[in-house]
Amino acid sequence: MDVMEAIRNRRAIRRYRPDPVPEEAIKTLAEAAQWAPSWSNTQTWRLVFVRDPEVKAKVAAAIMTTNPTGINRAARGVGEAPILIAVCAQNDLAGFYRDGPRQGMPSTDKSEYWYMFDAGLAMQNLTLAAHALGLGTVHIGMFNPAEVAKVIGLPSNFVVVELMPLGYPDHNPPAPKRKDLSELMFFDKYGG
Ligand SMILES: Cc1cc2nc3c(=O)[nH]c(=O)nc-3n(C[C@H](O)[C@H](O)[C@H](O)COP(=O)(O)O)c2cc1C
Known part of the structure; x- marks a missing residue:
């Protein structure tokens, strides 16, 4: 599948068939994440593929089914999907000096967030690879x-x-509508 086609046509999937996901597909998805870039190649994220129905039910119970605006639309699909991925990351490595006198100190103003950025990159790779294999995903925050x-x-x-x-x-x-490109991108100066 062409990259732009995958990017355009991937959707947040909130209803699933019960069919199992083959081991080979899981491995391909993990590999797609593996090749994502990360801060200083720290690769701080870890993926826990939860398949055991008992564990999955316990993880799913942590999804808040209500929020100020209503029901979490993804909650029902979590019960239907054969796998629930818990995306984890070490939070004290990406963006922090690793050697020398400043070891452990933040190296930029965003140091405490870079692991989130890296996990996002890895998961975008994974979601696109999943889409290319005919699989569906949705981010749940x-x-x-x-x-x-x-x-x-x-x-x-x-x-x-x-x-x-x-x-x-x-x-x-x-596909939910996207903002117009004229609102999202500029040349040379913000708003230009
Ligand atoms: C960081 C993040 C958190 C999200 N959390 C939720 C969520 O808790 N529940 C849900 O139903 N969708 C969630 N979504 C899915 C978005 O609503 C969805 O990606 C967006 O509406 C665009 O739709 P599309 O993915 O089909 O293009 C989340 C997406 C992102 C990127």
Whole structure:
């Protein structure tokens, strides 16, 4: 599949068929994430593919089903999808000096966030690869990370960045509109 075609046609999938995801596909998706760039090649993210229905139900319970604007639209699909990925990352490595007298000190104003950026890059690779294999995904940011960390036994210097159901799509949602390019990009100066 052409890269632009995959980028344009990937959608947030919130309804899944129960068909299992082959091991080979899981490996391909992990490899797609593996080749993402990261701060100083620190590769701080880790993927926990939760397949055990009991563990999956416990992780899914950490998804907040209500928010100020209503129901989390992805919650139902999490129960349907055969896999729920817990995307984790070490939060004290990317963006921090690793050697010398400044070891452990932040190296930029955004140091405490670079692991989020790196995890996002890896997951974009993964979602596009999944789409190319006919699989569906959705990013889920609304959940209780401490609860998930406890269920999956996460070390204390790691955080759960997001949850992502994975499975074969059971719907074909229309593309939500994007802002016009004239609003999103400029030449030479902001707003120019
Ligand atoms: C960081 C992040 C968090 C998200 N969290 C949720 C969520 O909690 N629940 C949900 O239903 N969708 C969630 N989404 C999916 C977005 O709503 C969706 O990607 C967006 O509406 C654009 O639709 P598209 O992915 O089909 O292009 C999240 C997406 C991102 C990038």
